[in-house]
Amino acid sequence: MICLCDSKNQFVHSLFFIFNTSFFSMNKTINGFYKLTKEQKIDWLAQHFYQNTEGRDLGFLQSFQHPDAEFQRIFDGFSENTIANFPMPYGIAPNFLINNKVYAVPMVIEESSVVAAASSGAKYWSERGGFHAEVLGTVKVGQVHFTWSGEGDILRGCFEETKKVLIAESEHITANMTQRGGGILGIELIDFTDQEADYYQLRCTFETCDSMGANFINSVLEQFGQTLEWFLAEKTGIEPVVVMCILSNFTPNCLVRAWVECDIEDFHHEEAAFYAEKFRRAVRIARIDPYRAVTHNKGIMNGIDAVVLATANDFRAIEACAHAFAARDGQYRSLSDCTIENGRFKFWIDMPLALGTVGGLTSLHPLARLSLDILGKPSAAELMQVVAVVGLAQNFAAVRSLVTTGIQKGHMKMHLTNILNHLAATEGEATAAQQYFDNKTVSFTAVRTFLDSVRT
Numbered sequence: 001m002i003c004l005c006d007s008k009n010q011f012v013h014s015l016f017f018i019f020n021t022s023f024f025s026m027n028k029t030i031n032g033f034y035k036l037t038k039e040q041k042i043d044w045l046a047q048h049f050y051q052n053t054e055g056r057d058l059g060f061l062q063s064f065q066h067p068d069a070e071f072q073r074i075f076d077g078f079s080e081n082t083i084a085n086f087p088m089p090y091g092i093a094p095n096f097l098i099n100n101k102v103y104a105v106p107m108v109i110e111e112s113s114v115v116a117a118a119s120s121g122a123k124y125w126s127e128r129g130g131f132h133a134e135v136l137g138t139v140k141v142g143q144v145h146f147t148w149s150g151e152g153d154i155l156r157g158c159f160e161e162t163k164k165v166l167i168a169e170s171e172h173i174t175a176n177m178t179q180r181g182g183g184i185l186g187i188e189l190i191d192f193t194d195q196e197a198d199y200y201q202l203r204c205t206f207e208t209c210d211s212m213g214a215n216f217i218n219s220v221l222e223q224f225g226q227t228l229e230w231f232l233a234e235k236t237g238i239e240p241v242v243v244m245c246i247l248s249n250f251t252p253n254c255l256v257r258a259w260v261e262c263d264i265e266d267f268h269h270e271e272a273a274f275y276a277e278k279f280r281r282a283v284r285i286a287r288i289d290p291y292r293a294v295t296h297n298k299g300i301m302n303g304i305d306a307v308v309l310a311t312a313n314d315f316r317a318i319e320a321c322a323h324a325f326a327a328r329d330g331q332y333r334s335l336s337d338c339t340i341e342n343g344r345f346k347f348w349i350d351m352p353l354a355l356g357t358v359g360g361l362t363s364l365h366p367l368a369r370l371s372l373d374i375l376g377k378p379s380a381a382e383l384m385q386v387v388a389v390v391g392l393a394q395n396f397a398a399v400r401s402l403v404t405t406g407i408q409k410g411h412m413k414m415h416l417t418n419i420l421n422h423l424a425a426t427e428g429e430a431t432a433a434q435q436y437f438d439n440k441t442v443s444f445t446a447v448r449t450f451l452d453s454v455r456t
C-alpha cells in the first residue's frame with residue numbers, strides 16, 4: 001500500500017478509517033436475503049437501513065398486508081423479496097363512448113387530475129359523436145441474433161429450407177396458439193455483416209391472439225435458436241453461434257388508431273374557431289419540437305399507463321415502444337395529430353399497443369380481473385382500442401386546458417387534497433381550506449399558513 005500520510009499517527013488513523021468504513025458498509029450487505037421470512041426481512045431492514053426519525057417503526061408495514069392471506073400469497077408471488085404491498089389509487093373514468101359502445105374505464109394512477117381529465121375528455125366527446133377506434137395490425141416481433149462465419153450466399157441459399165425446419169421443430173410449442181388462430185407469421189433473414197462481423201438475425205413475426213405473447217414468443221425463439229445451431233452445422237458444416245433469442249418490444253405493426261371529429265360549430269363556443277385553431281397549433285408544435293413532444297406524449301401516457309396498469313399489462317413495454325414509435329422517422333414527435341379542414345376538426349392518435357387480456361397477471365391479479373370485467377371482458381384488440389382512446393382523451397383534456405385556462409388551476413385544486421392529507425387536516429379543516437382556496441392560488445406554504453391560522 002502506498003502511504004501519502006506525513007506521520008505515523010495519520011497512517012494508523014487512515015487504516016482505521018478504511019477498516020471502519022468497509023467493515024460497516026460490509027455489515028450492511030447480506031447473503032441469502034431472499035431466504036428470510038417477511039418478518040425477518042423487515043427486522044433486518046429496520047436494523048440496517050431505517051432511521052426511525054418520525055417515531056414510526058417498520059411495524060406500520062403490517063397495515064399494508066392484505067387481510068385475506070390468499071390474496072397476499074398471490075401478491076407476494078408476483079415478485080421477490082416482498083415486504084409489503086404498495087397501494088395506488090384505483091379509479092374509474094366513466095362516459096367513454098367508443099365505436100358506439102359506452103365504457104367505464106378503470107385507471108391506476110397516483111397523479112392528481114389524470115382521472116378527472118380523462119373523464120372530462122370522455123364526457124365532452126360523448127356529446128359529439130364519441131370516439132372512433134380501429135385496430136390496424138396485431139403483429140408481434142421476436143429476434144434470434146446469431147453469428148455465422150460462412151459465405152452469406154450459402155446461408156441465403158438454404159434459408160427457405162431452414163425456415164421449414166425451424167417451423168416444424170417448434171410445432172410442439174405453437175400447436176395450441178395455431179389452434180386459437182395465431183402462431184408464426186414469418187421468418188426473415190437479415191444480414192448485418194456490414195456493421196458487425198458475421199452477425200445475422202432472424203426477425204420473426206407472430207400473431208398471439210388475446211395474449212400479450214411474451215412467453216410464447218420467447219419459447220419459440222429459444223427453440224429456433226437450438227434448431228438453427230444443429231441444422232446449419234449439418235447442412236453447411238459451419239455451426240452458427242446464437243448470441244440471444246428474445247422478443248422485441250418494438251411492435252410498430254401492432255397498431256391502433258383512435259380519433260374524434262366534429263364540425264367546429266359543434267364546440268358550442270362563441271370563439272370556437274379561435275380555440276380550435278389554437279388547439280391545432282399546440283399539437284403541431286408537439287410534432288415539430290421534441291422538447292414539447294416529450295411532455296405532450298407524457299400527457300398521453302398518463303392515460304395509457306393508467307389503463308395498462310389497471311389491466312396488469314406490461315407498462316414498461318408499452319412505454320418503450322411508444323417512444324421508439326414517436327421517433328420512427330428519425331425525430332421524436334407527438335404521437336397525436338390534428339387537422340382543421342373545411343370547418344371540420346379532426347384529432348387522432350396512432351399507438352402501438354402490444355396488450356393481452358388472457359394470461360400473465362391479467363387473470364391472476366384480482367383487480368386486473370375486475371378491470372377486465374368492468375370493460376366487458378374485451379379481446380386484446382378491443383382493449384387496444386380502449387387504451388388508445390383514453391390516451392387521446394387525456395391528451396385532448398390536457399391540451400384544451402393548456403390553450404385555455406392553463407393547467408395549474410385545475411391541477412392545484414386536486415393537489416390541495418394531497419397537501420391537506422400531508423398536513424393531517426381534519427375533515428372540518430379540509431372543507432374550510434377548500435372554500436378558502438376556491439379563488440386563491442394553492443401552494444404548500446399557503447395551505448400550511450392557512451391551517452396554522454385555523455388551528456390557532
Ligand code: MEV
Binds near residue numbers: 295
Ligand atoms: C402532466 O402530467 C401532463 C401535461 O404536462 C401534458 C401536456 O403538457 O400536454 C399536462
